[in-house]
Amino acid sequence: MSKVTINDIAKNANVSKTTVSHYLNGRYKAMSIETKERISSAIEVMDYSPNVVAKSLKNKKTMTIGIIVANILHSFSTQIIRSIEDYAHEEKYHVIVCNSDNDPVKEKNYIQMLLAKQVDGMVVIPTWNNDALFSRLAEDKYPAVFIDRFIETVKIPSFMLDNTVAIKTAFVHLMDKGHREIGFVSQPAAEIPPRKERQDEYKALCVQHGVEKFIVAGELKAIERNLDQAVKKDKLPESLIVANDLALFEVLKAVKAHDLKIPRDLSVISIDDVDFAEFFNPAITVVAQPSFKIGTEAAHTLFGIINGEEYEIETHRFKPELIERESVTDYGNE
Amino acid sequence: MSKVTINDIAKNANVSKTTVSHYLNGRYKAMSIETKERISSAIEVMDYSPNVVAKSLKNKKTMTIGIIVANILHSFSTQIIRSIEDYAHEEKYHVIVCNSDNDPVKEKNYIQMLLAKQVDGMVVIPTWNNDALFSRLAEDKYPAVFIDRFIETVKIPSFMLDNTVAIKTAFVHLMDKGHREIGFVSQPAAEIPPRKERQDEYKALCVQHGVEKFIVAGELKAIERNLDQAVKKDKLPESLIVANDLALFEVLKAVKAHDLKIPRDLSVISIDDVDFAEFFNPAITVVAQPSFKIGTEAAHTLFGIINGEEYEIETHRFKPELIERESVTDYGNE
DNA sequence: TTGTAAGCGTTATCAC
DNA sequence: GTGATAACGCTTACAA
Numbered sequence: 001m002s003k004v005t006i007n008d009i010a011k012n013a014n015v016s017k018t019t020v021s022h023y024l025n026g027r028y029k030a031m032s033i034e035t036k037e038r039i040s041s042a043i044e045v046m047d048y049s050p051n052v053v054a055k056s057l058k059n060k061k062t063m064t065i066g067i068i069v070a071n072i073l074h075s076f077s078t079q080i081i082r083s084i085e086d087y088a089h090e091e092k093y094h095v096i097v098c099n100s101d102n103d104p105v106k107e108k109n110y111i112q113m114l115l116a117k118q119v120d121g122m123v124v125i126p127t128w129n130n131d132a133l134f135s136r137l138a139e140d141k142y143p144a145v146f147i148d149r150f151i152e153t154v155k156i157p158s159f160m161l162d163n164t165v166a167i168k169t170a171f172v173h174l175m176d177k178g179h180r181e182i183g184f185v186s187q188p189a190a191e192i193p194p195r196k197e198r199q200d201e202y203k204a205l206c207v208q209h210g211v212e213k214f215i216v217a218g219e220l221k222a223i224e225r226n227l228d229q230a231v232k233k234d235k236l237p238e239s240l241i242v243a244n245d246l247a248l249f250e251v252l253k254a255v256k257a258h259d260l261k262i263p264r265d266l267s268v269i270s271i272d273d274v275d276f277a278e279f280f281n282p283a284i285t286v287v288a289q290p291s292f293k294i295g296t297e298a299a300h301t302l303f304g305i306i307n308g309e310e311y312e313i314e315t316h317r318f319k320p321e322l323i324e325r326e327s328v329t330d331y332g333n334e
Numbered sequence: 335m336s337k338v339t340i341n342d343i344a345k346n347a348n349v350s351k352t353t354v355s356h357y358l359n360g361r362y363k364a365m366s367i368e369t370k371e372r373i374s375s376a377i378e379v380m381d382y383s384p385n386v387v388a389k390s391l392k393n394k395k396t397m398t399i400g401i402i403v404a405n406i407l408h409s410f411s412t413q414i415i416r417s418i419e420d421y422a423h424e425e426k427y428h429v430i431v432c433n434s435d436n437d438p439v440k441e442k443n444y445i446q447m448l449l450a451k452q453v454d455g456m457v458v459i460p461t462w463n464n465d466a467l468f469s470r471l472a473e474d475k476y477p478a479v480f481i482d483r484f485i486e487t488v489k490i491p492s493f494m495l496d497n498t499v500a501i502k503t504a505f506v507h508l509m510d511k512g513h514r515e516i517g518f519v520s521q522p523a524a525e526i527p528p529r530k531e532r533q534d535e536y537k538a539l540c541v542q543h544g545v546e547k548f549i550v551a552g553e554l555k556a557i558e559r560n561l562d563q564a565v566k567k568d569k570l571p572e573s574l575i576v577a578n579d580l581a582l583f584e585v586l587k588a589v590k591a592h593d594l595k596i597p598r599d600l601s602v603i604s605i606d607d608v609d610f611a612e613f614f615n616p617a618i619t620v621v622a623q624p625s626f627k628i629g630t631e632a633a634h635t636l637f638g639i640i641n642g643e644e645y646e647i648e649t650h651r652f653k654p655e656l657i658e659r660e661s662v663t664d665y666g667n668e
Numbered sequence: 669t670t671g672t673a674a675g676c677g678t679t680a681t682c683a684c
Numbered sequence: 685g686t687g688a689t690a691a692c693g694c695t696t697a698c699a700a
Contacts, residue, residue, distance in 0.1 A: 017677090017679095052678095064430065073416055078412055276608075280610070339694085350672075351693090351695095391693080392693085
């Protein structure tokens with residue numbers, strides 16, 4: 001493979017490698033048509049293609065960026081990656097994909113390796129405990145953007161759903177349909193901003209509207225268990241706001257296990273549109289986040305930074321969209 | 335970022351860069367404890383980390399591999415990528431992810447760019463028309479493996495589902511349950527081996543068992559349209575074998591649109607387990623393919639090749655697994 | 669035990 | 685218009 005270098009081309013075409021390099025980089029302007037052709041045919045014949053690693057060393061530009069997500073298996077991450085890869089492809093960049101598994105240690109390791117590989121920029125769904133590292137990146141003006149989460153103290157622009165509005169949209173929709181028992185299901189809020197924001201807004205809304213709080217928050221298994229308990233004790237509320245797709249899976253499993261009927265026995269509204277929402281029985285009403293838009297804007301900003309444009313360090317909030325389907329009963333507005 | 339080089343460390347520690355290099359590469363054996371400490375503290379203080387690009391240029395090893403899938407949004411591809419990234423991470427490798435969109439031109443471009451970037455190996459779900467390129471890779475003994483598809487004439491090992499067995503499993507299951515009208519839904523078989531294999535086996539089975547063929551094959555939109563027609567003309571068979579997840583989505587949409595009841599009005603068995611199969615109403619009976627196993631074995635072989643091990647150029651076939659759920663009526667075995 | 673120097677495949681500066 | 689030559693940051697004989 002590609003053992004042929006610019007030197008071989010130079011020899012074969014009877015010119016210096018400088019000239020070949022000029023040719024390769026489109027500095028034709030003042031090159032005799034003859035040499036041009038000798039070079040081009042040498043390249044053709046010897047099947048030469050430039051070594052990008054050498055080029056990168058010289059140019060200090062690798063034409064690749066890193067993406068660190070929690071887990072590529074989550075559809076949100078997949079969509080983010082796809083939108084960013086598309087943008088990168090346009091810019092003739094490649095993307096290195098990493099799974100942090102929400103593990104700060106793994107994340108840190110990835111960041112350091114990516115930097116060592118001299119990637120020109122990074123987009124990351126950050127975990128926690130790496131604030132210092134991120135801050136150093138920010139100080140060094142290293143091109144980086146966050147997605148889905150932000151870190152209070154770190155000066156890196158962030159692109160994420162307006163979680164407050166998302167929960168409010170769901171809550172208000174339920175209220176509009178006459179619901180007064182509204183529960184909330186989520187993975188542990190802990191250190192993860194979007195989860196925390198969603199849960200906090202739910203609580204605030206409960207207080208504001210005099211709705212009794214019913215929160216199931218825990219790891220997937222715990223959700224399943226708690227839901228199970230609630231059903232058995234007949235303590236399940238009329239309706240549930242489900243904080244994301246994974247939590248929704250658990251809810252739907254519990255519903256099936258107990259042979260509940262949505263929306264008769266339970267109304268469900270989920271944050272995150274899932275691929276089956278539309279043809280599920282019943283179709284799931286959802287507050288969707290614009291993943292592709294988020295990814296694309298993040299990429300846009302990142303490449304802006306890479307190309308030396310000015311940018312604001314701010315948190316960009318994206319508006320969710322309510323998609324009404326069949327999983328919420330209409331009790332009539334009282 | 336990382337503007338500090340091995341030279342700076344050498345100066346700061348009052349040694350030559352050779353010594354630093356030795357230190358970095360763990361050639362401690364015969365190094366005075368003193369120098370060792372001077373170096374280590376210099377590294378600490380100056381926050382040095384080696385430039386992998388320079389290292390790659392010298393070593394002819396980039397510690398990164400490329401993955402080309404049709405579209406990362408398909409869950410099979412996502413799972414393959416995840417399993418390969420895991421394996422790569424173990425080996426201290428990174429992965430560059432590319433979407434070919436089943437476009438041979440895009441694919442070719444990616445392959446060439448990846449090679450130019452000197453990636454140490456590639457795993458690809460190949461399209462078509464690039465046989466010559468792949469053959470050159472094979473001849474050059476460039477480390478590469480195929481997934482999900484193979485190319486007849488190309489000497490690159492391939493890892494894929496045993497499609498024949500998968501279809502037979504589905505077909506026989508249906509027969510066992512007393513079905514005699516068995517249809518088949520797929521995207522266009524065209525140039526894509528797994529699709530073709532599945533469809534061919536279906537046809538063969540029809541002949542063998544005297545079952546009348548009913549095939550809906552086309553792009554997603556066409557599937558929807560044709561299904562629609564069939565329902566309206568009351569020509570839908572008792573049961574449908576659905577060739578993959580995307581086709582399944584269309585079937586499920588049609589079912590919902592026409593308010594059909596599975597499995598009363600129609601039995602469905604799908605190739606590919608989908609995340610919602612378990613808690614769908616009804617739960618979907620499925621012939622699952624072991625994506626993670628496929629990905630992991632492919633990675634295993636790829637890294638074997640990279641590490642210079644001998645390998646067979648063969649097509650590795652993986653056995654599917656029938657997961658019986660609720661979407662197939664039992665008419666009783668006649 | 670440590671240092672000198674050449675080389676990996678490019679690009680860039682500056683001559684000619 | 686074209687070509688030496690140094691440089692990018694690292695590794696590795698080979699020397700000392």
